[in-house]
Amino acid sequence: MRLRFSRGVITIAIIVIVLAVGISVGLFNLLKKTKPLAVKPEPHCTVRTPLGERYLDFEQAEISATIAAVAARRRLPERAVVIAYATALQESKIYNLPWGDxxxxxxxxxxxxxxxxxxxxxxxxVYATNKFFAALEKVKNYRKLPVAEAAQAVQRSAGGYAYADHEPEAKLLAAAFTGRVPRAVHCWYPPGKKTPAPQPRTAEARKQLARSLGSTAVTSERRGWLIAAWSVSFAQKYALRQVGYAGATWKNDVELENWQTGGKAGNREVELS
Incomplete structure (x- = not known):
């Protein structure tokens, strides 16, 4: 049985199709002209070394920088920093938790x-890190022990084997925050909306650095990069917009992903602004 349609039905169908095509083309052109909504990034830090890449928020970066600075003040080797990071990653994910078991x-x-x-x-x-390292220094031959064994000797945790899982990440962080790998720490935070913008509190930053590191003098290039990494990690807290060291500059610019070559800062002082 063959279906027959009247001219009126066919005409209406054609009109509907034409309208649908017209609306589709119009929407397509409108979307082409409309700029995509920008996704506002969250404040963050990126740590890059030959061992890989790790993203941290500012609290984690500040604590990581503090651990490295306290170790430098106590003249401890990078191995001690690796053990401390592996412990902190397991115990708190490098957060200053007000609660726990x-x-x-x-x-x-x-x-x-x-x-x-x-x-x-x-x-x-600063206090907690000093207490950790004081206990670690009492562990016989801790430099030669496996990371998990050294950490467990300090913590005496029920699951001491778990510290080993964090050794690769701990080594990456230690290479960056101790200053052994230059330009390894890069952070960004949204600039203040106030007018004028918040002024950098460089004096407060140096005072806080001294609590962890003792003398803030740059006595070696590695120490300079440790101070530079610490300064970038605390940039949000002290409204720092630029850090310079050894012919390189970090800027609080969301468009930049790394330190930029150039700047007035030499290798005798870390410049903050």
Whole structure:
């Protein structure tokens, strides 16, 4: 049985098709002219070394920089920093946690009831890191022990084997924050919306650096890059917009992903602005 359609039905169908095509073409052209909505990035830090790449938020970067600075003040080898990072990654993911198992708190989840210090002290990353390293230094031949074994000797954790899982990442972070790998730490944060923009608090930054590092003098290129990495990690906290060292400059520019070659800063001082 053959279906027959009247002229009116066919005409209506043609009109509907023409309108649909017209609307589709119009929408296509409109979308072509409309700029895509920009996704505003979150404040972040990127750590790059020959071992790979790792993204951190500013709290993690600040704590990582603090651990490296305290180790330098105590004249500890990079191996000690690797052990500290592996421990912090397992215990807190490098966050200064105000809670934990029973009375454990802080970066290393140290316990007041076990004599590590008061809760207020343990929530200070500089204090907590010094206590960790003081205990690590008492571990015989810790430099030659496997990372997990050395960390467990300090922490005495129920799952001490887990520290080993973080060794590759800990080595990457240690290479960057100790200054052994130059230009390894790059961060960005959204500039202040106030007019005028917040002024850099360079004096406060240097004072805080001194708490961790002691003398802020640049006595070697590696120490200079440690200070530079620390400064970039604390850039958001102290409204720093530029850090210069050894002919390279970090700028708080979302369009930049790395340090830029050039700048007035030499290798005798890290310049903050």
């Amino acid at each position: 029973r009375d454990s708190v802080g970066v290393f989840q140290q316990r007041e009831s076990q004599g590590w210090g008061t809760k207020k002290q343990l929530m200070d990353p």
